[in-house]
Amino acid sequence: MGTKKITIEPVTRIEGHAKVTIHLKEDGDVERAYLHINEFRGFEKFCEGRMYFELPSIMPRICGICPVSHHLASAKTCDQLVGAEPPRPASLLRELMHMGQIVQSHGMHFFELAGPDLLLGFDANPATRNVVGLIQANPALALKAVALRKFGQEIIKTLGGRKVHPSFAVPGGVNKALRPAERDGILAGLKDAMLTTRLGIDLIKDWTTRNRQDVERFAVFPSGYFGLTTPQGSLELYQGECRLVDRQGNLLEQFPASRYLDYIAEHVEDWSYLKFPYYKKMGFPQGAYRVGPLGRLNVADQIDTPEAHAEFKIFKGLNGGRPVEHTLYYHYARLIETLFALERIEILLNDPDILSTDIVNTKKTMQREAVGVIEAPRGTLFHHYRINENGQVEKVNLIVSTGHNNWAMNMAVDSVARTYISGQRVHEGLLNRVEAAVRAYDPCLSCSTHALGQMPILIDIVDSSGTTVETLRRD
Amino acid sequence: MAKPTISTDWLAGCAGCEMSLLDIDERIVKVAELVEIRSTPITDLKEPDLNGVDVGILTGAVNNTTNQEVAHRMRSRCKTLVALGDCAVFGGVVAMRNFFKLDDALRRAYVEAESNDGESKVPSSPELARPVEVRALGEEVKVDVNVPGCPPDADVIFYVLSELAQGRKPVLKGDTLQWQ
Ligand code: SF4
Numbered sequence: 001m002g003t004k005k006i007t008i009e010p011v012t013r014i015e016g017h018a019k020v021t022i023h024l025k026e027d028g029d030v031e032r033a034y035l036h037i038n039e040f041r042g043f044e045k046f047c048e049g050r051m052y053f054e055l056p057s058i059m060p061r062i063c064g065i066c067p068v069s070h071h072l073a074s075a076k077t078c079d080q081l082v083g084a085e086p087p088r089p090a091s092l093l094r095e096l097m098h099m100g101q102i103v104q105s106h107g108m109h110f111f112e113l114a115g116p117d118l119l120l121g122f123d124a125n126p127a128t129r130n131v132v133g134l135i136q137a138n139p140a141l142a143l144k145a146v147a148l149r150k151f152g153q154e155i156i157k158t159l160g161g162r163k164v165h166p167s168f169a170v171p172g173g174v175n176k177a178l179r180p181a182e183r184d185g186i187l188a189g190l191k192d193a194m195l196t197t198r199l200g201i202d203l204i205k206d207w208t209t210r211n212r213q214d215v216e217r218f219a220v221f222p223s224g225y226f227g228l229t230t231p232q233g234s235l236e237l238y239q240g241e242c243r244l245v246d247r248q249g250n251l252l253e254q255f256p257a258s259r260y261l262d263y264i265a266e267h268v269e270d271w272s273y274l275k276f277p278y279y280k281k282m283g284f285p286q287g288a289y290r291v292g293p294l295g296r297l298n299v300a301d302q303i304d305t306p307e308a309h310a311e312f313k314i315f316k317g318l319n320g321g322r323p324v325e326h327t328l329y330y331h332y333a334r335l336i337e338t339l340f341a342l343e344r345i346e347i348l349l350n351d352p353d354i355l356s357t358d359i360v361n362t363k364k365t366m367q368r369e370a371v372g373v374i375e376a377p378r379g380t381l382f383h384h385y386r387i388n389e390n391g392q393v394e395k396v397n398l399i400v401s402t403g404h405n406n407w408a409m410n411m412a413v414d415s416v417a418r419t420y421i422s423g424q425r426v427h428e429g430l431l432n433r434v435e436a437a438v439r440a441y442d443p444c445l446s447c448s449t450h451a452l453g454q455m456p457i458l459i460d461i462v463d464s465s466g467t468t469v470e471t472l473r474r475d
Numbered sequence: 476m477a478k479p480t481i482s483t484d485w486l487a488g489c490a491g492c493e494m495s496l497l498d499i500d501e502r503i504v505k506v507a508e509l510v511e512i513r514s515t516p517i518t519d520l521k522e523p524d525l526n527g528v529d530v531g532i533l534t535g536a537v538n539n540t541t542n543q544e545v546a547h548r549m550r551s552r553c554k555t556l557v558a559l560g561d562c563a564v565f566g567g568v569v570a571m572r573n574f575f576k577l578d579d580a581l582r583r584a585y586v587e588a589e590s591n592d593g594e595s596k597v598p599s600s601p602e603l604a605r606p607v608e609v610r611a612l613g614e615e616v617k618v619d620v621n622v623p624g625c626p627p628d629a630d631v632i633f634y635v636l637s638e639l640a641q642g643r644k645p646v647l648k649g650d651t652l653q654w655q
Contacts, residue, residue, distance in 0.1 A: 012519050015490050017541070021602060036602050038541060041487055042580035044588060046571040061568040064491020064626065108497070113517065130518035132507050143501060150500045163498050164491040164626050265592040268585050271600040277590070284592070384589065397589045432519070444490075 004028070006426060011035075011435050013113045013130070015065050015444045020434055022417045033417035035410050035438060037274035047396045052081050052387045053171055055396075059383065060165050062400070063444055065108075067165050068101035068156060069376035069401075073383040075169030076239075077372030081387060083365030084172030089356035093174050095238040096348045097159045097166070098374070102237060102341040103193065104152025105377035106293075106334045109442045110200050111145030114331060117436050118207050123429035141199070148196045151189045155345070158182050173360030183349050190346055194307075197338045201311065204332050217419055219327035219412035219437045222247035224279060224289030226404060227296035228375050235300040235312075235340060237375040243299045244279060244289060249323045252279065257373035260382055264399065276406045277399055288407035291379030292441065293333035295404075298323040303336075305343035311336045327412050330440045366391070376401040378444050402443045412437040479640055481530045482523035483515040484549060486542040486612070487569045488535030491626040492560035493517070498629035499636075506633075509640035523552040530555050530639045536562040536569040537615045541604035550616040555639065558612040559632070561625040568625070570609040577606055620645055624653050 009019035022033040043062055047055060056074040060067035072094055079086060086094070112131045120129050120137060128136070135142040153163040159176065160166020168174050208215050224247060228240035242260065244253045253263055266275040267284040279287030289295065297316075303309040315336060318324050324333075348354060369386040379401030386395040416437040420430045485493065493516065499506065506512075513528055514520035523531060531553030537546055550556055561567035572580055581597045588595075612618055622635055622645075631651050638645035645651075 010516070010521060012521065013517055015516075017485075019602070034602075036600075038602075038604050039487060039539060040581065040584065040606050041538065041569055042572040042575070042577075042584065045575050045580035045583040048575075058568060058571075061489050061491070061625070064489040064494045067489070067491060112497075116519075126519040130512075130515075131503075132512055132518070135504060135507060139504070143504075146500050146503065149497070153498060163629070164494045261589055264590060266588065266590045266595075267592055268595040268598060270596070270598050271602050273598055273603060275585070275588075275591070395589070399590055 006421070006431070008431050008435060011438055013116070013435070014439055014442075015063075018438065018443070020413055020438070022421060022434070024422075028422045030414075030418045030421055033410075033414040033434070034271055035406075035413045037272045037406070040273045044396045044398060047393050050393050052078055052385060052391050052393055055383075055385065055393065056169055056171075057165075057167065062398075064164050065105055065444055066101060066376045066378065066401075068097055068160075069374050069381050070383075071160075071166065072098055072169055073372045073374045073376075073381050075171065075372075076374065077370045077383045077385050078171035080370035080372070081367050081385065082171045083367055084361040084363050086173040087356075087358045087361055089177070089353045090173035090359045090361075091239075092348050092351055092354050093159060093178060093359065094169055096178075096345060096354070097156055097168060098238055099341040099345045099348070100152045100155025100159075102152070102377055103338055103345075104149045104156070106338045106341070107145065107148040107152060107197070107200075109377075110204075110331060110334060110338075111142070111148070113442070114436070114439050115145070117432070117439070118204070118331070122432050122436060126428060126432070129432075144192075144196045144199065148193055151193045154189070155186055158186065170360065172362060175360070177357045177359050178355055180355060183354065186345065187349055190342060194339075194342055197335060197342060200335045201332070201339070204335060208328065208332065215326055215328045218433075219415045219440070220325050221411050221415060222323075222325055223408055223411075224252065224282075224287065225295040225298035225323055226289045226291050227299045227380060228373065229300055230304070233301035235296060235303045235308075235337070237296075237337070237341070237344075239374070242373070242380065245299050245323065247323065247325075249298065249321075257382060258371045260371060260373075260384075260399070266399065266403070272406070274406050275403055277404050278407070285407055289404065290408045291401060291404040292330065292377075293337050294324060294327075294330045295379060296375065297333045297336065303340055305340055305347070307343055308336055308340035311339060327437060327440045330442070334442070378402050378442055379404050400444075402441070405441045405443065409438055409441050409443060412441065478509065478511045479529040479642070480511045480513050480524070481532065481636075481639075482513045482528045482549065482553065483532040483534070484523075484545050485516055486533055486535030486545060486563065487538030487609070488560065488562040488567070492534035492562075495624075495626035495629050496559075496632050499633045500629075502633055506636055506640070509637070523549055525552070527552045527554070529553065530557065532557045532559050533612055534559045534563050536566045537607070537610045537612060538569055538572075539604035539606045543607070543615060546612060546615045555619045555644070556616065557620045557622060557635065557639070558618045559622045559635075560627060561623055563612040564621045564623045566609050566611045570611075573609050577608070581606070622647065628653055
């Protein structure tokens, strides 16, 4: 028997287009597995020549799951281009919208995308291992999950007029103030959103206790970690400094986003449209790091809201005080952040400035180049624009959240394939575990492939001459 | 009578249309009662059934060779094909790339970007789809129903799904015809 290649395409219950290929040795053991991100759209190029103020409307079309992150990262970059710091109420309102997005995105991922694996089982029938199957198995829980996502989406709509691709932030501020009735409407939904998030936390803690063996061998590997924190080192999702720690948790760098090019470079592999960012001083792949919920909790020293901080302390103890390396703990970290976002929403809504109509700074001192940053649900997002003397965009550079996790997702796929698969023994449930390794990172391939891109999963089995002998798809 | 079957897939887009579909919220239970949901990006069946489905829904523009395959496969396996969202209906934001040469766009992203390291070149592995000039879905295959919007509103999507579930061809006019 020759060597084989297994292809999983498309990878489902992730956002965007990816495929996995697993190359097997003669004896059927895994030689190496790859995650291919298979699309390119070219935002960096086609934004050239547009007016800078159009970008907060164009950029969100990179991704419909976290459009608010792109909208706000773009607006923050534009604030600097026009030299107008937004008034405090505008920053509070932007953060409020961003927290709404964290809740909807994290909530949807846990219950609707990853949930079927955790709640119905990796080996459940693929025809029903999905959100509809979940509705049938546990309608009460499924409806709570729907309501949690809706709570986040409604905040976005209240501020920006619509749930997907809202129009709200403008250079120097926002275009609408919050009315008292709107504030009260959001506050009224907070309690149920908290309860559902708590329910999710109980579910994931119970699941990881019952599946300890899987957790301990499912894509556990060291890496650096990266994310924004407050100047005091607390978890921060809206604005802060970039912090990078090594695999032991030691601080490597802390720097403002404007200097990202001094610290981060991107590597290109021929087999993926998604680039591989890394810590410049260590080179690739030694300098690879992880972002998103796990990365952020690993770089933070504390969380400034009480309920999320209580869970954070438990999280920090999971790996004996060292950074948590377990891919499956992404789910727990994601829900701790959801709790934090809900607590922030309450704090923001009770801030005396939140109803202020001082929401835009119209002063202008044009600059030619600027970098904006935000913690999107999936990780740190950089927008970098340069404009000409007419305000037309000359250059755009983007480093998107899922990109930072590209190396880690490949490691996870490789690791899970090695642990669970051998040529003599491949079945659908095992392949689904490989996909689940990708899913845990909650990749957003639309974001990733803004350059050009798509991401589904397929498994090809190739012989040693490179000919595909079998392709596994689940249909 | 058996429930009508639905498959969906995404081409080059942003998943915003799928998010808007999920924004029908609790009404998803109603949809699950009316139709049988087969392959979609959020279920684990990978392709529309070989013996066909009643309704196929595609979002996104045709941007590469994989999109072309997916579009043709869906067309050949569904009775009614819906183009959902501006990208599918007329190319949307994705089609802005057609103002530039494809090679220039690829070079900008993989070779010239400020953050790239020195060794970069444009990915070209046979594992990857090849980008093509961006086209609307209707320029690639025959489309039966166009639903514009970026994304179309959840209420519009719910109306379209309900009509299709009852074997009718949705007609967008008045409140349901929206361009935003
Ligand atoms: S039409 Fe708009 S919302 Fe839909 S995929 Fe295209 S960019 Fe996204």
